[in-house]
Amino acid sequence: MYKNFKSVGKCVFGRGSFNQLDSILAEKRTSNDSYVVFLLDNYFKDKALANKIPLRGKDQLIWVDVDAHEPTTEQIDQLNAHIRELSPSLPIALVGIGGGSVMDIAKATSMMLTNEGLAQQYQGLNLIKNQGVYHIGIPTLAGTGAEVSMTAVLTGPTKKLGIKCDYTVFDQIVLDPDLIANAPKNQWFYTGMDTYIHCIESLTGTMLNEFSKAYGLKSLDLCREVFNQYGQNPEGDEKLMIASYMGGLSLTYSEVGVCHALSYGLSYVFGYRHGIANCIAFDELHDYYGDAVIEFKEMVKKHNVDIPKGLSKNWKEEEVAKMAQTAYALEHMWKHAVGQHWKEVITQDKIMELYYRM
Structure with missing residues (x-):
C-alpha cells in the first residue's frame, strides 16, 4: 500500500x-x-x-x-x-x-x-x-x-x-x-550526520521509490557539499538546513534502517542523544553501508570530531541484550534494510554482535 x-x-x-x-x-x-x-x-x-x-x-x-x-x-x-x-x-x-x-x-x-x-x-x-x-x-x-x-x-x-x-x-x-549559525562543532556534526545517514538508509533499502530517491539524492549532494567543502559558514548553513528538510521527506516516503534501529537501543539503555548514537553505530556498519561508512569516516577525520569507541568493554551482557531487544522490535526498519524475510537474517544474537563492535 x-x-x-x-x-x-x-x-x-x-x-x-x-x-x-x-x-x-x-x-x-x-x-x-x-x-x-x-x-x-x-x-x-x-x-x-x-x-x-x-x-x-x-x-x-x-x-x-x-x-x-x-x-x-x-x-x-x-x-x-x-x-x-x-x-x-x-x-x-x-x-x-x-x-x-x-x-x-x-x-x-x-x-x-x-x-x-x-x-x-x-x-x-x-x-x-x-x-x-x-x-x-x-x-x-x-x-x-x-x-x-x-x-x-x-x-x-x-x-x-x-x-x-x-x-x-x-x-x-x-x-x-x-x-x-555558530552551533557547537560536535553538535553541528552529529546532528548534520543524522541527515546524511537518513539518506544513505532511505536510498539503500527495499522501500526505495522515485519520490524518496529524488529528495534523498539531492539531500545527500547537499550534505557532501557541506561536510566536504563549505563547513560551518553562512552558505553551508543554508545548504544543511535544506538537506535536513529533504532528508526528512526522503525517509518519510521510504524508511530508515540498521543504524537507526541500533541507535534507538543505545539511546534507550544508555541515554545517548540521537545524533551521536547514530554516529557511534554507523561507524561500525561497513558490512551494510560500505562506501558510505568510508566516506563518513573521512568526514569525521576532516572535521576532527570525536566518535566514541571501545564502549562495549564497559557494558554488561544484560545491557547489550536489552539494547538488542529494543532494536529487534523495530520491525519496519529491519524490513526496509534487509527485506520481508529479515527474521531469517537478523536475530537478537546478531544485533548483540553489532553492539559489541562499538
Missing part, C-alpha cells in the same frame, strides 16, 4: 525569517484571552534569541531541558499538566524552538493537550484520536528532519518509539539559517 502522508502546512525559509513569527501568530490571535506557549531550548538562556521571542499579553515562555536525555513520555506528561494549569483554555498555538528534541517535544505536547491519558499510551502509529493544538516548529540545529517528520520520538517506560500520525506534522515551520 502506498503511503498517504500529510506534509507541513506552511513553510517560510530564509535568513531573518524568524522575524516573521509575530505576524504568523497574529493570524491566530482572535481574542484578548488567547495566548501562545513557546517552548525554548534552555541552551538559549542568556542568549540573544530569547529576547527575540514575540511574547504578547498572556503568552508563556517555557524553558525546555534536553541536556541530560532525549524526550521522554514523562516529560511530555509534565509539560501537558503545567500548560493546563496556566489557563482554563488551551493555547491557540504551541511553538517549539530548538533542536530535534525540542521540536519532537512540541509535536507530542500539542497532541497530548487534546487527547486524554498519558503520552506512553500513544507511542505507535495512528493512535492519536484528536487533532492537536496548532503547532509551529523552528529548528536551531539542522539534520534531524524533525521539522518535516510526522514522528515525535519519545522514550517511554518500556520502549523508545514515536507518536506518529497525520496530526503530529507541524502546521507551520520557520527555517531561518541564521538560527543554526
Whole structure:
C-alpha cells in the first residue's frame, strides 16, 4: 500500500525569517484571552534569541531541558499538566524552538493537550484520536528532519518509539539559517550526520521509490557539499538546513534502517542523544553501508570530531541484550534494510554482535 502522508502546512525559509513569527501568530490571535506557549531550548538562556521571542499579553515562555536525555513520555506528561494549569483554555498555538528534541517535544505536547491519558499510551502509529493544538516548529540545529517528520520520538517506560500520525506534522515551520549559525562543532556534526545517514538508509533499502530517491539524492549532494567543502559558514548553513528538510521527506516516503534501529537501543539503555548514537553505530556498519561508512569516516577525520569507541568493554551482557531487544522490535526498519524475510537474517544474537563492535 502506498503511503498517504500529510506534509507541513506552511513553510517560510530564509535568513531573518524568524522575524516573521509575530505576524504568523497574529493570524491566530482572535481574542484578548488567547495566548501562545513557546517552548525554548534552555541552551538559549542568556542568549540573544530569547529576547527575540514575540511574547504578547498572556503568552508563556517555557524553558525546555534536553541536556541530560532525549524526550521522554514523562516529560511530555509534565509539560501537558503545567500548560493546563496556566489557563482554563488551551493555547491557540504551541511553538517549539530548538533542536530535534525540542521540536519532537512540541509535536507530542500539542497532541497530548487534546487527547486524554498519558503520552506512553500513544507511542505507535495512528493512535492519536484528536487533532492537536496548532503547532509551529523552528529548528536551531539542522539534520534531524524533525521539522518535516510526522514522528515525535519519545522514550517511554518500556520502549523508545514515536507518536506518529497525520496530526503530529507541524502546521507551520520557520527555517531561518541564521538560527543554526555558530552551533557547537560536535553538535553541528552529529546532528548534520543524522541527515546524511537518513539518506544513505532511505536510498539503500527495499522501500526505495522515485519520490524518496529524488529528495534523498539531492539531500545527500547537499550534505557532501557541506561536510566536504563549505563547513560551518553562512552558505553551508543554508545548504544543511535544506538537506535536513529533504532528508526528512526522503525517509518519510521510504524508511530508515540498521543504524537507526541500533541507535534507538543505545539511546534507550544508555541515554545517548540521537545524533551521536547514530554516529557511534554507523561507524561500525561497513558490512551494510560500505562506501558510505568510508566516506563518513573521512568526514569525521576532516572535521576532527570525536566518535566514541571501545564502549562495549564497559557494558554488561544484560545491557547489550536489552539494547538488542529494543532494536529487534523495530520491525519496519529491519524490513526496509534487509527485506520481508529479515527474521531469517537478523536475530537478537546478531544485533548483540553489532553492539559489541562499538
